[in-house]
Every structure is written in C-alpha cells, then in structure tokens.
Amino acid sequence: xxxxxxxxxxxxxxxxxxxxxxxxxxxxxxxxxxxxxxxxxxxxxxxxxxxxxxxxxxxxxxxxxxxxxxxxxxxxxxxxxxxxxxxxxxxxxxxxxxxxxxxxxxxxxxxxxxxxxxxxxxxxxxxxxxxxxxxxxxxxxxxxxxxxxxxxxxxxxxxxxxxxxxxxxxxxxxxxxxxxxxxxxxxxxxxxxxxxxxxxxxxxxxxxxxxxxxxxxxxxxxx
Numbered sequence: 001x002x003x004x005x006x007x008x009x010x011x012x013x014x015x016x017x018x019x020x021x022x023x024x025x026x027x028x029x030x031x032x033x034x035x036x037x038x039x040x041x042x043x044x045x046x047x048x049x050x051x052x053x054x055x056x057x058x059x060x061x062x063x064x065x066x067x068x069x070x071x072x073x074x075x076x077x078x079x080x081x082x083x084x085x086x087x088x089x090x091x092x093x094x095x096x097x098x099x100x101x102x103x104x105x106x107x108x109x110x111x112x113x114x115x116x117x118x119x120x121x122x123x124x125x126x127x128x129x130x131x132x133x134x135x136x137x138x139x140x141x142x143x144x145x146x147x148x149x150x151x152x153x154x155x156x157x158x159x160x161x162x163x164x165x166x167x168x169x170x171x172x173x174x175x176x177x178x179x180x181x182x183x184x185x186x187x188x189x190x191x192x193x194x195x196x197x198x199x200x201x202x203x204x205x206x207x208x209x210x211x212x213x214x215x216x217x218x219x220x221x222x223x
Contacts, residue, residue, distance in 0.1 A: 012153045015096045023065050023077035035064045043198040051205050058162035062149050066103045104150040110142050123178045124190040132156040145171050164198050170216040177218040
C-alpha cells in the first residue's frame, strides 16, 4: 500500500492497543480460547502456513473484542472497557473507546474509489458508507465484494485491519444469494452469511483444483 503524502492517516491504534491488552488479561485467557474455537467453527480453521492466517487472526480479534458477548459478563470486551474508561478518563478520550462499541461489520460492495474515500454498500441493508482511506489498496476495484469492519473515529469511518476478499467470479452468486435470503429467508441473520462466505474464501485458497464457481454455489452442499 502506498501511504499518502498528505496529513497522517487518522489512527485509533493507540486506543485499540489498550482495548486488546484489556481483552487479553490473564483472567480472560480461558474465555479468549473459547472465543477462538467458536470463531474457527464459524469461519473455518486456519493454520500458520495458510496464506490467509494473518488476516483471519485479525478478524478473530475483531470478533472477540467487538462482537462476542462474554458469557462471564454479558457484554463484549469493547463495551466493558468503554464503561471502565468512562469512569476514569476525560469524556473526549472515552469517546475514542466508544468507537469500538459502534463498529459496522458485514459484506460490502465497492461502489466508488475516490481520492482518500472509498464508498461501500452493505449488501443486506443497501446502506452506503464513505470510508476514509488515504492508502491505495492494491487490487481493489469497483464492483468487488469484501468482508470488512468499519470503525467510526474522529468524525470518519476507518477500516479495521481485518478483511476477507472474495473472488471476482463470486460477486454474482453472492449478490444473488443475498437477494434470495432477503426474500425467502429474512429470518436468517446476515452475519451467518458473512461467516458462510468466509468459509468459502478459505476453501478457495485450499482447493485450487476446484472451480471457484462451485465453491460459491450456495445451492449445493459444498461445505
């Protein structure tokens, strides 16, 4: 990625580092391991020699911090930490931690690649989001579909470090399945479909001999 020569990109990283440390404390280790097993059941297990290993571990961390409600506390680590910080720091700083309780995760279609802005459309809601991104993301084109997480920070929407890119030939079947589910099975959670697609993306990397179209055939029991 080529960094912009303009003003430094906004960064929530110092705040995320604090949240990650909070979520990784020794008393939480057992819960963290349970969450990891749960995430792998949802998206497919990855191994260190997998090409997608680093991205999937980043996605797992997002899942654990932002989405997974702990059976110990009934809250996500992000919500717990925000409440803790709210009592301990100035409101302006606490707002940075609130950002982690308001993330948007889903499957997005790239609608427009502008200078410093990427416009995405969430497939299930049809809602558009303008994401501030000053770097050039190699290979990303209008019409692509990716799983991403958007973090509101400093009046902008920013990408988390976790992505799952879906092949170009998968765009049509993914959009068709979203349309079918919205019409025929509206009770199904959009999140379940995000995990389904993530499992298929992993299979694309593992089983190069199988046509991508077959791996994204949602009417066949390929998984």
